[in-house]
Amino acid sequence: MKRAFASILASAMMLFALAGCSGGGETTTNETQDPAPEGSSQATEPVTISVGVPTAPPALPVLHMMDAQLLGENVTIDLNVWNAPEELLAMVQGGEHDMYAFPLTVVSTLYNKGLDVRLMNVNTWGVTYFLTTDPDFTTWSDLAGKTVYIPLQSSPPDALTQYFLNEAGLTVGEDVEVIYASTAEVASLLASGQAEYATLIEPQVTSAMNQNSEIRRALSFEEEWQRVTGTDTMIPNAGFGTTQAFIDENPDLVAQFQEAYAESVQWVLDNPAEAAALAEEYLDMNAAVVEAAIPNMGLTFKSAQDARGELDTFYQLLHDFDPSMIGGAMPDDGLYYEG
Known part of the structure; x- marks a missing residue:
């Protein structure tokens, strides 16, 4: 059951591909316009966040964050779509991107291989x-x-x-x-x-x-x-993550992103037609297919800390089945963002 690291990355990451819903890789930049409310923790100097996503459920809340300008006038989201396994791996290894949508097997594997990744939340369950x-x-x-x-x-x-x-x-x-x-x-x-x-x-x-x-x-x-x-838990599938270096440099911005992402997950669930339209506009995904699938996409937000019980159960089952699927070992506390 042992498999090469590259094979693990390739398989897990490609789970996110939405066949027939996307027109290919692209970069979309959105600069927010609304002024930050007084007393907020929004950036006072111009900041660009480079975010790596697939054309899949975890990307939808980010599109709403961009469209609704949830991070304030000084924050630009530079959305980078990865379509191949090596693209996501290159994003992490290159250090030029700040946040990523990760299959949970991938973020654990990268962490266990010594890369500076942290899981912020789990947003896709039971799909x-x-x-x-x-x-x-x-x-x-x-x-x-x-x-x-x-x-x-x-x-x-x-x-x-x-x-x-x-x-x-x-x-x-x-x-x-x-x-x-x-x-x-x-x-x-x-x-x-x-x-x-x-x-x-x-x-x-x-x-x-x-x-x-x-x-x-x-x-x-x-x-x-x-x-x-023998539990009533959901199966965790994917989440958003970043690096400890980015957290250390931008603690308020990371916390703000986490809060805005949670808000946007609920917005996608409450507004499937509008969310699907954004997916078509920004990512060239088929709006009709996305709208019909949203109720079954398993979009639910939990911080990584709040999801620890489900994550431990998930990782333990995979570890018992084939340890190489999660990088050879159960991830320790260092994987999980504490904000």
């Missing part, structure tokens, strides 16, 4: 489903002798799918054949009827179901997670 066109399928044990398509080896959906299969007494490669592909490819295979069983994430779940009425959400990973862990 994974097991889909099928088989009307008789009811449980994991029904997959004996079947072929399952999974978006990207070593990703959290891969780890959890294999965990659930193993818990049902099935061994991948012996009882079940697994075929790995990109998220876009899995969605396309499902929609065309070439794949009968697949693990998939939102918003591709919604997109595939819109294209093929025979596809159904057979299993919610959220419900399966709660069943096997």
Whole structure:
């Protein structure tokens, strides 16, 4: 089960790709205009925050922060879209970016490899489903002798799918054949009827179901997670992070970003049509698909400290399954932003 570090990064990061919803990489800059209220902690000197995001759920609140000018007149958000694993890794290693949307497996792996990353919050939860066109399928044990398509080896959906299969007494490669592909490819295979069983994430779940009425959400990973862990917790998937160096240099700005991001997560949930329009405007994503998927995107804000219980459970399960998926060890307290 050991896999190379680069492979881990490639798989986990590519989970965020929104197939068919984005027109490719781009940089979008927004300079806020409204004056800061008296007594606020907003920057008094011009500041540019370079933010790395994928075209995926964690980016949507940032778009609202830009559009609503939540950081004040002196703060410019320079939005940089990463579409390939090496792009995000380069952002972190290059030190020219300030904040990032991270898959949780990636931020843990980078931290355990000694990079200066800190997790500020968890914002995306439980976006994974097991889909099928088989009307008789009811449980994991029904997959004996079947072929399952999974978006990207070593990703959290891969780890959890294999965990659930193993818990049902099935061994991948012996009882079940697994075929790995990109998220876009899995969605396309499902929609065309070439794949009968697949693990998939939102918003591709919604997109595939819109294209093929025979596809159904057979299993919610959220419900399966709660069943096997005996808890009522959600599965944490992705969050926003920064570096300790940036926190030390800009403590008030980081705290302000955290507060504005929390506000904007709720705004996206309350205003899906407007949020989808921003996604199309800034990121060239398909507004109709994004709007339909937002209720199932699992957008919920928790600070990293408040999410420690869910994070510890998540990381422990992955560590027990394959330690390399989180960088070889359970992350210690240093990973988590304390603001």
